[in-house]
Amino acid sequence: MDSTMAHRYTVVMNVAPKDTSIAAEAWKLWDAKAKPQLSLGRLEQLVVDIVCMRRQLLPDLGRPVLLLFAADHGIVAEGVSSSPQEITWQQCENFAQDGGAIGLLCMLNAVDMKVVDVGVAHDFRADLPIVDRKVAFGTQNFARTAAMTHSQMHAAMQSGAHMVKDAQAEGRSVVAFGEMGIGNTSSSSAIMSCITGYDIARCTGRGAGLAPSALEHKKDVLSKAIVFHGHPTDPLEVLRTFGGFEIAAIAGGMLEAARLHMVILVDGFIASTAALVAISVEANARDYMVFCHESGEGGHPALLEFLGAEPLLSLRMRLGEGTGAVVGWSIVNQAVQLYLHMTSFASAQVTDSVTLLKKQGVDFHG
DSSP, rough: OOHHHHHHHHHOOOOOOGGGGHHHHHHHHTTTTTTOOOTTTTTHHHHHHHHHHOOOOOOOOOOOEEEEEOOOOOGGGGGGOSSSHHHHHHHHHHHHHTTTHHHHHHHHOOOEEEEEEEEOOOOOOOTEEEEEEESSOOOOTTTTTTOHHHHHHHHHHHHHHHHHHHHHHHTTEEEEEEEOOOOOOHHHHHHHHHOOOOOOOHOOOOTTTTHHHHHHHHHHHHHHHHHHTTTSSSSHHHHHHEEEEEEEEHHHHHHHHTTTOEEEEOOOOOHHHHHHHHHHGGGGGGEEEOBBBBOTTTTHHHHHHHHTTOSOOOOOOOTTTHHHHHHHHHHHHHHHHHHSSSOOOOOHTTHHHHHHHTTTTTOOOO
């Protein structure tokens, strides 16, 4: 057995599919609400999916946690990013002090955030609330060698899994994933291209804001890197070759969250690339994912289509950090609260029009 396949067995977990046996009971509860059948649209299916994920007819989702993994990328040496690398550590310190868009959004939406260093090229002050899971001070430049070793990839994935286990031990049932890492759209584009088979041009966008000529340079660098590494297709080998430590941590965290039947809030392009890796390793992980938004970053719409994912929102956001996941949580939470607490026909003393229509043979569930 080669080293790649041997390593695969250390990270693959048995993920059971969501339990659809209670879906019919959940639909009965929706149909009892004082409203026309299916009039809340996708919100109703979203909640039924969550009921099946959690295996609870009346799910108590509690307070979510956002795990924001951060790392640096060696590929920035090839001039693929418009932003200097020090922004990674600077933003981590900002987030750890509740700053930035993600800090404010978490506060507004009652989401707890943990910033996790899995590979930032910086030593953080000990007094900052940043979880130290550093694998290395950034990945290698994948234009010239593999981004990480097998052991480094495994360590990063396990860091993500351990953070999720800790969250579940705290009583969490919903986990969102965010990221920070200058250069990580380049890693994501290469991963997406190799696993989906799509041309690199379809997978690559402007990142933090590249000029047209710089975008063409980025595509050229990524295309040559893929050729250099022989177009790998095995998801874990693709991750090891082109990934970032934060992407590996998110993929590992998603696999663990799915194994624990947690609701996974998927953010934008980077997080969806980690989801692509996780699903490619364990297909049932897809059952536990809520794709919160379609990013404005080039490549994301095609990736969502490949995954068969219909996002909750499309607001042209492309900030990352988990911002789209937290905004999406507000929709998820409101949908569940409607399901749990909205008045029924009986409690509101309103004529049950849904039952009347069913007696006439009209049932929109088919």
